[in-house]
Amino acid sequence: MPRLPSSENPVPFVDLAAHHRPLANEFCRKLAGLLTTSDFILGKEVSLFEEEFAAYIGVRYAIGVSNGTDALRMACELIDLRPGEEVLVPANTYIATAFGVTHAGGVPRFVDVLEDSFTIDPSKIEAAITRKTRAIMAVHLFGCPADMDPILDRARRRGLWVIEDAAQAHGALYRGKRVGGIGDIGCFSFYPSKNLGALGDGGMIVTNSSSLAEKARMLRNQGQRARYVHEIIGYNNRLDNVQAAFLRIKLKKLDEHNRMRQEAARHYRRELAGSEVKAPLVPPGRTHVYHIYSVLHPRRDAVREKLSEKGIACGMYYPIPIPFQESYRFLKHRKGDFPVTERLAKESLAIPIYPEIRPAQIHRIARIIRSAVSMRPQHSARSRAAPVTR
Numbered sequence: 221m222p223r224l225p226s227s228e229n230p231v232p233f234v235d236l237a238a239h240h241r242p243l244a245n246e247f248c249r250k251l252a253g254l255l256t257t258s259d260f261i262l263g264k265e266v267s268l269f270e271e272e273f274a275a276y277i278g279v280r281y282a283i284g285v286s287n288g289t290d291a292l293r294m295a296c297e298l299i300d301l302r303p304g305e306e307v308l309v310p311a312n313t314y315i316a317t318a319f320g321v322t323h324a325g326g327v328p329r330f331v332d333v334l335e336d337s338f339t340i341d342p343s344k345i346e347a348a349i350t351r352k353t354r355a356i357m358a359v360h361l362f363g364c365p366a367d368m369d370p371i372l373d374r375a376r377r378r379g380l381w382v383i384e385d386a387a388q389a390h391g392a393l394y395r396g397k398r399v400g401g402i403g404d405i406g407c408f409s410f411y412p413s414k415n416l417g418a419l420g421d422g423g424m425i426v427t428n429s430s431s432l433a434e435k436a437r438m439l440r441n442q443g444q445r446a447r448y449v450h451e452i453i454g455y456n457n458r459l460d461n462v463q464a465a466f467l468r469i470k471l472k473k474l475d476e477h478n479r480m481r482q483e484a485a486r487h488y489r490r491e492l493a494g495s496e497v498k499a500p501l502v503p504p505g506r507t508h509v510y511h512i513y514s515v516l517h518p519r520r521d522a523v524r525e526k527l528s529e530k531g532i533a534c535g536m537y538y539p540i541p542i543p544f545q546e547s548y549r550f551l552k553h554r555k556g557d558f559p560v561t562e563r564l565a566k567e568s569l570a571i572p573i574y575p576e577i578r579p580a581q582i583h584r585i586a587r588i589i590r591s592a593v594s595m596r597p598q599h600s601a602r603s604r605a606a607p608v609t610r
């Protein structure tokens with residue numbers, strides 16, 4: 221069978237094999253070294269990575285943990301969240317943001333998001349605050365920083381903590397500061413497909429507070445500061461030394477990889493300009509790192525179908541808003557409670573973006589999208605001809 225020209229090949233949603241290929245030798249050398257030293261648990265690589273990551277984000281302390289979900293739960297424990305107390309969480313985020321609060325015994329109180337940046341709407345925060353509210357969770361969704369100034373301002377005035385979920389935004393900037401280091405506690409995930417990803421699970425807590433850092437170190441390691449002295453109820457929530465070693469190699473490339481994502485986003489914007497799909501906006505004063513490139517269109521499902529026919533992998537972030545998930549049914553939310561989030565669930569479509577994506581692939585994806593949205597919706601002719609029954 222003749223091979224298809226490369227422009228007709230399928231495009232994956234992310235290409236981790238291509239991403240790791242240039243680093244394979246360095247990974248293997250590192251692993252060989254660790255096999256000799258057997259330095260596996262809270263070893264030297266973990267402390268070096270913590271130092272390097274703290275310096276990169278611009279914070280005093282970084283504590284390597286097991287994954288992003290645990291980091292979020294630990295952040296809630298660090299502020300001594302008590303059973304039933306509330307944390308404001310954007311309605312449009314990955315489920316783990318809310319689970320972190322619930323795992324710590326708290327209750328997520330959902331707040332709708334802004335349509336431009338998909339991040340929490342600061343103007344809706346005040347109305348969501350109750351006597352039980354202890355913290356605001358700011359999620360830098362898709363790699364776009366949330367609007368931190370009004371969030372911090374509101375939090376200071378109401379005596380609330382600010383926790384940042386920066387799991388999708390390693391390296392993103394808000395008014396010149398790296399996200400994660402702006403609020404009281406920042407949480408990161410190193411899930412393999414994140415902008416900075418391990419070869420497995422991993423996470424990080426960052427803070428400028430020495431007491432919070434000390435407590436985080438105890439929480440992640442069975443509640444102990446000194447061996448076999450367990451001061452608090454802790455967990456096994458440690459970052460693997462092997463993963464830390466891989467992450468140190470990848471941290472050196474993070475800025476370059478983010479620049480490649482930004483270049484891909486520029487291509488998409490240019491290629492989609494003038495079409496009916498809405499490309500993501502970057503509000504002034506922020507640097508987006510494009511973990512996800514999500515566009516909006518009222519006929520999202522038709523566009524998605526066209527792309528998948530042509531072998532283009534797409535995603536939806538997120539198809540069922542968290543307040544309407546079965547797991548949070550007990551909060552009794554109703555349709556219409558989160559109008560922007562609900563519309564995003566129907567209209568947003570994430571198209572492939574990763575550092576290695578090529579301009580020809582972007583060109584082809586944009587061409588398919590443009591032709592899909594310029595086509596008349598298939599039901600319109602019929603619905604116009606049908607008698608009006610109301």
Ligand SMILES: *Cc1c(COP(=O)(O)O)cnc(C)c1O
Nearest residue numbers: 287288289314316317387409411
């Ligand atoms: C990935 C992610 C998490 C969870 O991180 P894990 O390492 O998978 O546990 C939390 N919040 C957001 C926004 C994420 O994207």
